[in-house]
Every structure is written in structure tokens, then in C-alpha cells.
Amino acid sequence: MITLNTETITLHRLVQAVARTPDPHVDGDSHRQPADVHIACHAATALLDQARPADPADPAGWPTWRTLIPHVDALAQHAPPDTDTPTTARLLNHAANFLQDQGELARAIDYYERALNCDLRLNGPDHRNTFTSRNNLADAYRAAGDLRRAVPLYEATLADWERVLGGDHPDTLTSRNNLASAYQAAGDLGRAIPLHEATLTNRERVLGGDHPDTLISRNNLAHAYEVVGDLRRAVPLYEATLVDCERVLGGDHPDTLSSRNNLAHAYESAGDLRRAVPLYEATLVDCERVLGGDHPDTLSSRNNLAHAYESAGDLRRAVPLYEATLADCERVLGSDHPNTLTSRNNLAHAYQAAGDLDTAIPLFEATLADSERVLSGDHPNTLTSRNNLAGAYQSVGHLGRAIPLYEATLADRERVLGADHPNTLSSRNNLAHAYQAAGDLDRAVPLYESTLADCERMLGGDHPLTETVRANLEAVRR
The missing domain is CATH 1.25.40.10 (Tetratricopeptide repeat domain)
Known part of the structure; x- marks a missing residue:
């Protein structure tokens, strides 16, 4: 009923159920009084919080997270929400961060909502933990493509940050940046670009031109310019941001690698493949050396290089690279991860470009079915998958x-x-x-x-x- 080894303790489910269930009708049941169960629950919460990796986005900690998540699920299932503590809210927020990175958006949203309700109950609507939980929930809605809920939540969170901490607080500036990105995701570039511009100006004034958050703002503004096709402003801003990242953060910093990738993408958007392809190739080499071959950013870098090869008409290099990237995504991230679904879609598109529609169309169809199942029918990636399948049907x-x-x-x-x-x-x-x-x-x-x-x-x-x-x-x- 109980199995011990050097690292774990395994309890039979029946033992777990009996241990967590007080029985007031049994005289002398001194070990299962409600107060004892309550204390044990919070002790388990504290142990889980202590065992979790610090950064949910770091792949080195993913095996630990995958071990812990079933225990977090059991805690959430058996502990009533009205008994949640600040430790519970912190644990659920971090678990939701991991689940969101893994593409488990529905589960992430459930945990974010519970963490937010806990912070509201314990800390009130004006506490910084409450603001952070609200921002996290908005991030998850945006990732799920639910911009109708994400944007108002970002707007309310920004208003709260400005009211409580003031317009120049670094957390307020981060909230403004997030709202601008949400407007951009919703296609409201008329509001996104001015807000990105104002946020950059404020970060330069408050934090300085070399602060990492300022560099992020510059990159985001360049991306917004790129989205509206204003490459005359986007490319020079990307170039200047990369120079600053290399000088301030170093050539191997993950943000620097992302900045290089973004500049390569802008070159590709401008049709300058002679500069885009070598920069993608160099960025991939650096990602593999610094982050490792299985890091999500490395997998994205491989995908981007394959796309550049495809744009250049070099399908002999694009297709095998797409195929290898998809295999790695399936192995590292899982078949249902959003990045894996994107990789499948890209491979199908490359098959179509190569004239292999007998392979492309079934892959488009399967990718669409998976996107609808995993992401929902309204997710922007699902809509892209539908559009691509329609294009393949038209091609034949x-x-x-x-x-x-x-x-x-x-x-x-x-x-x-x-x-x-x-x-x-x-x-x-x-x-x-x-x-x-x-x-x-x-x-x-x-x-x-x-x-x-x-x-x-x-x-x-x-x-x-x-x-x-x-x-x-x-x-x-x-």
C-alpha cells in the first residue's frame, strides 16, 4: 500500500482517499480531524511549491514539472478553493505558466482563474499579486486566441497599475506593453503602434535606453511596423536593437538571439533573402550552441530557416529541414503542442510548393483536425490552418x-x-x-x-x- 525508495513515496489511491477524508462519526479518529487534514493540505502545497523549478519556460525543468503536475492536479481537485492560501496561488500561477508553454491552454486558464480568485479574496483588488494574476490570465486568453476577453482584462489591469503605482512604475510600463501587443494581435494597429511608441518613450526616460525592458519595447515596436508593412522603419529599428542587445546583453543572450531572428525575418519580409538566409543560419548555429538542440527557441529557429529556404525556392533544403524540425517538435514538445501543429502546417505548405499535393492535402487536413481539437475552432492558428487547406484544395x-x-x-x-x-x-x-x-x-x-x-x-x-x-x-x- 506504501512504496518507498530513495527519492519518492508512492501511496495506493485508497490510502490517499482515507487519509484525506476526516470521519467525525468515528470515535478516536485522532489522525483525521478536519484541522489535521487542513494542515496536511497546506504542508503538501508548501512542499510542491518548494519542489517546483524556478522558471517554467526553462526546458531543463520540464521533466520535474511533468512529475509535479499530477500532484498539483490532485491538490486542485481535492482542496476546496476557499481554503487556498497565497502559496496555493503562487503554485497555481507557476503551474499555469508551464501548462501554457506546453500548449495546455484550457488547463492553464483554469489555474490562472483560481489563482486570481484566491488573490482577490486574500489580498483585495488593489494588491500587486492580484494585478499579476490578472495579467497572467489575460496572457492565457491571448494565447488561446480569445481576444474578446484578453483585451478588456489587459485594459482593466493597466488602469489599476496606473491608479495604484503611477504611470511611470516599471510594472505599469510592462502592462502598457502587453496591452499594445494585445491590440496588435487583434489587428487594431491604429491603437497598438501609438501605444508601443509611447511605451518605448517612457521606458527610455524612466529605465534608460539600455535597460532590457527598453530593448524589448524597441523590438516590439519594430515588429508592429513590420506587420503594417512599414519596413523602412522596421528594419533600421531591428538593426539598432540588435546592436544594443549585443552590446548590453552579450551575443549569446537569449534576447539577443531572438533579436537576430527578428531582423532576419524582417529582411525576408523585405525580399532581401541574401541577408536573411545567412543571418538565419548563423542564428540557428548560435541557438544550438547556447540553448541546445532541443530548446523551443532552437526549434523555432530551424523552422524559420526552413521557411527562408522555401521563400528562396530552395525546396531541396527546405523540405528535409521542415521534416527534421517536425520530428524534433513531436519528440520534445509533444504531438499536440501549438508549435508542433505550426511545424506540421509548414511542412504541408512546403510539400504543396514542391507540387506534392497528394502528401500535402492529407497533412493539412490532419493538422486542421488537430488544431480544432487542441486549440479550438476560433484560435487564429486554426483559422490559418483552414485557410491553407482551402488553398490546397484550390491548387488541385x-x-x-x-x-x-x-x-x-x-x-x-x-x-x-x-x-x-x-x-x-x-x-x-x-x-x-x-x-x-x-x-x-x-x-x-x-x-x-x-x-x-x-x-x-x-x-x-x-x-x-x-x-x-x-x-x-x-x-x-x-
């Missing part, structure tokens, strides 16, 4: 399947992301192109026209998507 002339899927994807993107999100505008262009392929110009031309007007209004006349829509409209008019 299956317009009877492609057009309804494009239409459904567009309706979902308008509902989830909003009508002006770049992905929604891309969906409109794709649907118009499918109508054109089907010979339905009465629907294709007006859709191209309205999409072009929206792209020019939201993204500007020089954005690559705007130029694509304009070229499609000119071609159909000819």
Missing part, C-alpha cells in the same frame, strides 16, 4: 471544397479578429481569387475592390498585401 482544382472553406474562414476571421485584421483582409483576397478561378467575376471584382480599399486604409499603399490585391484586381479587369 477542387473549387467546390475550396470556396465554402474560404467563405467559412472569412466569416470566422471577421467574427474573431475583426474586419480590419491583416489576416481577415488576406482571407478576402483569397476568396476573391477563388471566385475568379471559378469564373464568378460578379463576386470576385467587387470583393477585390472593397478589399483593396480596406488594405490601403489599414495597411497603406506599399504593404505587400495591398500590392497583391491591387495586382489581382488589375489582372481580372484585363
Whole structure:
């Protein structure tokens, strides 16, 4: 019933159930009085909190987390929420961080919500722990693609930080940065970019130009410029940020490696593959040396290099690298991790580019089914997967399947992301192109026209998507 070894104690489930259940009807049951069970519960909570790795994002601690999570689940299941302590809230927040990194978003959200309720009950609405728990919950909603809940929660959290700590407190500035990123994820770049700009200005003034948070703000602003196609501002800002990261943090710091990757991506977006590919290659070598071959950032770096090879038309290098990256993601992260699903989607796209649609389409279909199961039907990655499957159907002339899927994807993107999100505008262009392929110009031309007007209004006349829509409209008019 009890198994002991040098590192663990294993109790039979029946023993566990009896030990945690007080019986007031049994005289002389001196070891299972409610107060004793209560003390034991909090002792177990403290032991779990002491045993957890400090950084949930560090892969070195993942085996320990995987051992601890079933015990955290048992604690959450058997301990009533109204008995939670500050230690419980801290443990649940860290466990949720790990689960979120592993793609277990539904479980992470449950733990974040319980931690927030505990902080509200014990500390009140104006305590910093409460603000942190609220921000964590908003992060999880954003990761799950639930921006309708994430954005208001970020807004409320920022208002609370400003009211309690003031506008210049570092935690307030972090909250502003998070809200700007949420606006950007929701496609509201009209609010995201000014907020990123203001946050950077404030961080430079309060923290200094070389503070790591300031460098993060510069990178985020560059990324927002890149999203709207303003590469004339994005690329120089990425370049300057990388120089500062190398000088302040060192060439091997993870943030420096991320900055190199981001600059390579901007070069790729600008069509400058002669600079993008060597920078991706060098970044991957550094990630493998510094972080290890199995680190998530290393796997992302491999994926990015494969994509650059694909963009350059070098499918002989892209496809094997995608295949190896997917195998590593499945082994390290698991088959259902969001990064693994993205890797599968990318490999399917490379097969399609290579003309191997017999392999690409089943892989797109399986990836979409997994995305719907793991991430939900409304997650932005799921919507991307649907769009890609529709494109594959169109490539083989299956317009009877492609057009309804494009239409459904567009309706979902308008509902989830909003009508002006770049992905929604891309969906409109794709649907118009499918109508054109089907010979339905009465629907294709007006859709191209309205999409072009929206792209020019939201993204500007020089954005690559705007130029694509304009070229499609000119071609159909000819």
C-alpha cells in the first residue's frame, strides 16, 4: 500500500482517499480531524511549491514539472478553493505558466482563474499579486486566441497599475506593453503602434535606453511596423536593437538571439533573402550552441530557416529541414503542442510548393483536425490552418471544397479578429481569387475592390498585401 525508495513515496489511491477524508462519526479518529487534514493540505502545497523549478519556460525543468503536475492536479481537485492560501496561488500561477508553454491552454486558464480568485479574496483588488494574476490570465486568453476577453482584462489591469503605482512604475510600463501587443494581435494597429511608441518613450526616460525592458519595447515596436508593412522603419529599428542587445546583453543572450531572428525575418519580409538566409543560419548555429538542440527557441529557429529556404525556392533544403524540425517538435514538445501543429502546417505548405499535393492535402487536413481539437475552432492558428487547406484544395482544382472553406474562414476571421485584421483582409483576397478561378467575376471584382480599399486604409499603399490585391484586381479587369 506504501512504496518507498530513495527519492519518492508512492501511496495506493485508497490510502490517499482515507487519509484525506476526516470521519467525525468515528470515535478516536485522532489522525483525521478536519484541522489535521487542513494542515496536511497546506504542508503538501508548501512542499510542491518548494519542489517546483524556478522558471517554467526553462526546458531543463520540464521533466520535474511533468512529475509535479499530477500532484498539483490532485491538490486542485481535492482542496476546496476557499481554503487556498497565497502559496496555493503562487503554485497555481507557476503551474499555469508551464501548462501554457506546453500548449495546455484550457488547463492553464483554469489555474490562472483560481489563482486570481484566491488573490482577490486574500489580498483585495488593489494588491500587486492580484494585478499579476490578472495579467497572467489575460496572457492565457491571448494565447488561446480569445481576444474578446484578453483585451478588456489587459485594459482593466493597466488602469489599476496606473491608479495604484503611477504611470511611470516599471510594472505599469510592462502592462502598457502587453496591452499594445494585445491590440496588435487583434489587428487594431491604429491603437497598438501609438501605444508601443509611447511605451518605448517612457521606458527610455524612466529605465534608460539600455535597460532590457527598453530593448524589448524597441523590438516590439519594430515588429508592429513590420506587420503594417512599414519596413523602412522596421528594419533600421531591428538593426539598432540588435546592436544594443549585443552590446548590453552579450551575443549569446537569449534576447539577443531572438533579436537576430527578428531582423532576419524582417529582411525576408523585405525580399532581401541574401541577408536573411545567412543571418538565419548563423542564428540557428548560435541557438544550438547556447540553448541546445532541443530548446523551443532552437526549434523555432530551424523552422524559420526552413521557411527562408522555401521563400528562396530552395525546396531541396527546405523540405528535409521542415521534416527534421517536425520530428524534433513531436519528440520534445509533444504531438499536440501549438508549435508542433505550426511545424506540421509548414511542412504541408512546403510539400504543396514542391507540387506534392497528394502528401500535402492529407497533412493539412490532419493538422486542421488537430488544431480544432487542441486549440479550438476560433484560435487564429486554426483559422490559418483552414485557410491553407482551402488553398490546397484550390491548387488541385477542387473549387467546390475550396470556396465554402474560404467563405467559412472569412466569416470566422471577421467574427474573431475583426474586419480590419491583416489576416481577415488576406482571407478576402483569397476568396476573391477563388471566385475568379471559378469564373464568378460578379463576386470576385467587387470583393477585390472593397478589399483593396480596406488594405490601403489599414495597411497603406506599399504593404505587400495591398500590392497583391491591387495586382489581382488589375489582372481580372484585363
